[in-house]
Amino acid sequence: MTHSHPNSLLFRQLSEGVSNTYTYILVCTASKEAVIIDPVLETVERDSKLINELGVKLLYALNTHVHADHVTGTGELKKRFPLMKTVLASKANAKSDLQVKHGETIDFGRKSLEVRATPGHTNGCVTYVLHEDRMAFTGDALLIRGCGRTDFQEGSAQTLYRSVHQQIFSLPGDYSLYPAHDYKGLTCTSVEEERNFNPRLTKTEEEFIDLMNDLNLPYPKRIDYAVPANMVCGIYDLMDEKTRKTVEQSLDKHT
Amino acid sequence: MTHSHPNSLLFRQLSEGVSNTYTYILVCTASKEAVIIDPVLETVERDSKLINELGVKLLYALNTHVHADHVTGTGELKKRFPLMKTVLASKANAKSDLQVKHGETIDFGRKSLEVRATPGHTNGCVTYVLHEDRMAFTGDALLIRGCGRTDFQEGSAQTLYRSVHQQIFSLPGDYSLYPAHDYKGLTCTSVEEERNFNPRLTKTEEEFIDLMNDLNLPYPKRIDYAVPANMVCGIYDLMDEKTRKTVEQSLDKHT
Numbered sequence: 263m264t265h266s267h268p269n270s271l272l273f274r275q276l277s278e279g280v281s282n283t284y285t286y287i288l289v290c291t292a293s294k295e296a297v298i299i300d301p302v303l304e305t306v307e308r309d310s311k312l313i314n315e316l317g318v319k320l321l322y323a324l325n326t327h328v329h330a331d332h333v334t335g336t337g338e339l340k341k342r343f344p345l346m347k348t349v350l351a352s353k354a355n356a357k358s359d360l361q362v363k364h365g366e367t368i369d370f371g372r373k374s375l376e377v378r379a380t381p382g383h384t385n386g387c388v389t390y391v392l393h394e395d396r397m398a399f400t401g402d403a404l405l406i407r408g409c410g411r412t413d414f415q416e417g418s419a420q421t422l423y424r425s426v427h428q429q430i431f432s433l434p435g436d437y438s439l440y441p442a443h444d445y446k447g448l449t450c451t452s453v454e455e456e457r458n459f460n461p462r463l464t465k466t467e468e469e470f471i472d473l474m475n476d477l478n479l480p481y482p483k484r485i486d487y488a489v490p491a492n493m494v495c496g497i498y499d500l501m502d503e504k505t506r507k508t509v510e511q512s513l514d515k516h517t
Numbered sequence: 518m519t520h521s522h523p524n525s526l527l528f529r530q531l532s533e534g535v536s537n538t539y540t541y542i543l544v545c546t547a548s549k550e551a552v553i554i555d556p557v558l559e560t561v562e563r564d565s566k567l568i569n570e571l572g573v574k575l576l577y578a579l580n581t582h583v584h585a586d587h588v589t590g591t592g593e594l595k596k597r598f599p600l601m602k603t604v605l606a607s608k609a610n611a612k613s614d615l616q617v618k619h620g621e622t623i624d625f626g627r628k629s630l631e632v633r634a635t636p637g638h639t640n641g642c643v644t645y646v647l648h649e650d651r652m653a654f655t656g657d658a659l660l661i662r663g664c665g666r667t668d669f670q671e672g673s674a675q676t677l678y679r680s681v682h683q684q685i686f687s688l689p690g691d692y693s694l695y696p697a698h699d700y701k702g703l704t705c706t707s708v709e710e711e712r713n714f715n716p717r718l719t720k721t722e723e724e725f726i727d728l729m730n731d732l733n734l735p736y737p738k739r740i741d742y743a744v745p746a747n748m749v750c751g752i753y754d755l756m757d758e759k760t761r762k763t764v765e766q767s768l769d770k771h772t
């Protein structure tokens with residue numbers, strides 16, 4: 263790759279259309295070391311191909327949390343990139359190669375992601391911040407003009423409100439924010455935009471809690487097999503028999 | 518908006534899920550002057566809301582070409598932002614406030630888009646290049662690992678091949694390329710990636726022409742009303758009766 267700047271970042275946002283999930287590939291172009299954030303099982307082929315074409319060394323597959331709406335691609339990626347390590351927050355209480363804590367960093371080449379604990383959607387939700395490039399990956403803690411639900415997986419509206427205000431809205435206003443999902447075709451936002459226009463998080467803490475508790479959302483379709491599969495980073499050998507079968511069946515439906 | 522750099526760009530990529538079209542909003546943060554590229558009729562509400570929230574002055578709505586797969590949002594945007602001007606290539610032979618030619622520039626604040634003629638998908642296809650930020654908007658001339666079809670709207674495989682090689686692949690390798698569509702959830706690519714991995718454009722001119730002529734693609738569903746509507750930049754008052762009715766009916770189906 264030819265690049266204008268020795269410290270430059272190659273950045274790719276990828277979307278999966280069924281669960282409306284965003285996956286991110288970040289490459290330090292100086293060292294060609296790379297990470298992937300929130301890969302999806304159904305798009306592993308596409309993402310692996312891109313990683314190989316870019317000629318980069320995939321060091322880590324990070325999940326922002328144990329997803330309930332899709333099975334992570336980290337297990338399948340590990341088969342294709344055996345040196346890659348899976349990463350989850352230690353608070354997720356799940357199996358992964360690396361468990362990270364608030365304040366720690368994940369390094370790839372000259373780049374460094376700061377781990378910020380942003381619980382509330384789940385206990386183990388984290389936001390990854392790349393200060394040098396003024397961007398953060400917020401998972402389901404903060405969505406564009408929205409936020410993750412707080413009615414399952416140990417969710418807590420109060421905890422989420424405080425996470426967003428203390429850990430995300432406290433970043434500089436021009437930082438770009440990249441969420442785990444969007445359902446309207448938006449791809450990115452900024453700290454300042456969400457501070458001003460997020461219809462939920464601009465409310466008071468009390469109003470936010472009432473609002474979140476009144477949402478009455480339907481039970482998530484995939485939660486019963488996605489969560490157990492994601493608790494082991496989507497690694498087939500570690501899944502129990504029943505989860506493995508359900509994941510296989512759901513993949514069949516896609517092809 | 519608070520921004521780290523006086524010459525910085527605020528950039529938003531937006532997608533429309535039915536036609537898989539990408540719309541782009543570019544803002545010069547110093548002056549707050551903005552342009553929108555390839556807006557879609559069905560998402561005008563979403564895009565207008567974002568433009569208003571960003572508090573920017575929308576100068577131009579640019580179309581990369583007269584689209585056959587969706588009706589442009591420029592007509593509806595003009596109602597909401599009356600000072601905004603519609604832009605098309607003069608080679609498009611269509612009605613618009615501004616007709617641009619190869620080599621001209623479109624300025625917003627301190628930013629400047631260079632117009633490059635990249636015919637072949639249609640005669641009036643252009644690529645807009647933002648040199649300062651090392652990015653280009655290629656419309657349907659070059660897609661990620663693909664390209665626009667050349668079997669209607671005066672398409673020519675030979676012309677397209679030469680456009681891409683002479684006007685896009687000649688840009689520096691690290692320039693980011695943003696297409697009008699993607700059907701796999703990819704959002705962006707680079708000149709170098711496409712020079713190396715585009716399965717069509719890496720072929721010889723002869724092979725490319727054969728390949729394009731053998732595609733046998735189905736007749737585009739919306740072409741019969743999208744093209745006439747886009748020939749007048751989606752401005753209702755300028756459409757003939759029949760086109761107006763079909764556009765209205767297609768909108769009803771969406772809501």
Ligand SMILES: [Fe+2]
Nearest residue numbers: 329330402410
């Ligand atoms: Fe989630």
Ligand SMILES: [Fe+2]
Nearest residue numbers: 584585657665
């Ligand atoms: Fe087109």
